[in-house]
Amino acid sequence: MPYPTAGPDGDSDALFGLDALAGTATPGGGGTGPARLPEGRAPFRDSPAARRLLPVRHVYAEPAAAASPRGREILARFPAANVVEVDSHWRIPGLHGNEGNVERWVRVKGETLVLGERKSLTTRPNGRSADWIAPGASNGCAMACAYCYVPRRKGYANPVTVFTNIDRIIAHLGRHIARQGPKREPNQCDETAWVYDVGENGDCSVDALICDNTADLVHAFRQWPTAKASFATKYVNPDLLALDPRGRTRVRFSVMPAEDSRLLDVRTSPVGERIAAAADFLDAGYEVHFNLSPVVLRPGWKEAWAEVLRQLDDVLPDRVKQQAAAEVIMLTHNRELHEVNLGWHPRAEEVLWQPGLQEAKRSENGAVNVRYDHRVKAEAVQAVRTLVAAHAPWLRIRYAF
Numbered sequence: 001m002p003y004p005t006a007g008p009d010g011d012s013d014a015l016f017g018l019d020a021l022a023g024t025a026t027p028g029g030g031g032t033g034p035a036r037l038p039e040g041r042a043p044f045r046d047s048p049a050a051r052r053l054l055p056v057r058h059v060y061a062e063p064a065a066a067a068s069p070r071g072r073e074i075l076a077r078f079p080a081a082n083v084v085e086v087d088s089h090w091r092i093p094g095l096h097g098n099e100g101n102v103e104r105w106v107r108v109k110g111e112t113l114v115l116g117e118r119k120s121l122t123t124r125p126n127g128r129s130a131d132w133i134a135p136g137a138s139n140g141c142a143m144a145c146a147y148c149y150v151p152r153r154k155g156y157a158n159p160v161t162v163f164t165n166i167d168r169i170i171a172h173l174g175r176h177i178a179r180q181g182p183k184r185e186p187n188q189c190d191e192t193a194w195v196y197d198v199g200e201n202g203d204c205s206v207d208a209l210i211c212d213n214t215a216d217l218v219h220a221f222r223q224w225p226t227a228k229a230s231f232a233t234k235y236v237n238p239d240l241l242a243l244d245p246r247g248r249t250r251v252r253f254s255v256m257p258a259e260d261s262r263l264l265d266v267r268t269s270p271v272g273e274r275i276a277a278a279a280d281f282l283d284a285g286y287e288v289h290f291n292l293s294p295v296v297l298r299p300g301w302k303e304a305w306a307e308v309l310r311q312l313d314d315v316l317p318d319r320v321k322q323q324a325a326a327e328v329i330m331l332t333h334n335r336e337l338h339e340v341n342l343g344w345h346p347r348a349e350e351v352l353w354q355p356g357l358q359e360a361k362r363s364e365n366g367a368v369n370v371r372y373d374h375r376v377k378a379e380a381v382q383a384v385r386t387l388v389a390a391h392a393p394w395l396r397i398r399y400a401f
């Protein structure tokens with residue numbers, strides 16, 4: 001697929017010396033230098049398309065984050081932005097939790113950036129999609145999927161917060177990986193590697209339009225033979241093709257029926273583009289999986305999913321199919337987000353909010369989450385499995401819930 005540009009141009013200084021920090025130097029481990037730009041190619045992140053997604057005009061920055069090498073790089077990328085100093089990247093007055101932001105929800109996501117330092121470095125066990133959830137290098141997203149749970153803690157407007165202390169995050173990961181030793185038994189996450197989800201609260205492909213945090217993570221994982229990074233994405237960023245991940249990063253392209261995506265996946269790459277990019281990512285050294293998610297139940301959903309699966313079968317070459325696996329995730333939603341969405345995207349709620357099919361459950365933080373009633377969900381999961389068996393039998397389902 002002829003991408004317009006490739007290759008990040010930034011430095012990876014933060015990575016040098018990490019082997020020593022993390023105690024995980026490995027024979028044949030990855031050199032951690034910057035990715036090479038093919039001659040004459042400008043990075044995609046400087047393209048008009050990337051600038052349209054992130055026309056950054058306002059930056060809220062913790063002073064230490066702004067003064068850090070990564071912070072300075074980011075500020076240099078957006079020289080016209082108005083920079084406001086903030087004490088903390090959490091709860092920025094006028095940005096987070098401000099109901100007035102509902103009307104400009106989508107604009108805020110593209111025009112605003114937050115720079116902060118990640119204070120807590122905790123890796124949590126998961127066991128479903130990944131063995132571990134890594135402390136992310138960002139929180140928030142420039143895209144605006146109507147079902148996204150990422151804004152749950154920061155309120156209505158949740159643009160990308162970039163954590164500038166990526167070196168500390170990577171050093172933490174190196175220590176964590178070293179402590180695990182080799183993986184002794186295969187599981188649904190991976191046969192041999194400990195899988196770390198590095199993008200729980202954002203989209204690493206979009207983060208790579210802002211800075212080299214994603215590149216640094218990809219480079220770090222290629223020196224750790226017992227571990228693998230993993231992230232889900234709804235954005236095709238050709239710059240990632242130049243990072244040389246050497247099989248140590250799994251990209252999970254999220255797919256769903258095109259009509260659902262057009263309604264719900266606001267600001268993302270079209271589903272067809274994500275599918276078309278899979279072979280290029282495999283050839284560039286990534287493992288490529290798919291997230292069939294979220295599965296939204298609405299009239300005609302089975303036919304629509306059959307169509308997506310046929311598209312995967314038609315478009316993907318055998319080499320992608322042979323290594324592919326999928327996660328199937330049924331929609332979960334919550335009351336607060338439902339109410340927010342009614343303010344900016346009520347049509348989405350016509351399919352997302354289905355009280356007749358859904359049951360409510362109060363989560364630990366008090367939010368009311370809704371999910372498909374367990375019987376409805378069990379039948380739907382089985383229906384997806386049947387559709388996969390019929391239309392994409394090569395697609396191993398790692399898990400479905």
Ligand code: SF4
Nearest residue numbers: 141143144145148202
């Ligand atoms: S791409 Fe992912 S993180 Fe971004 S808005 Fe959509 S669901 Fe949320």
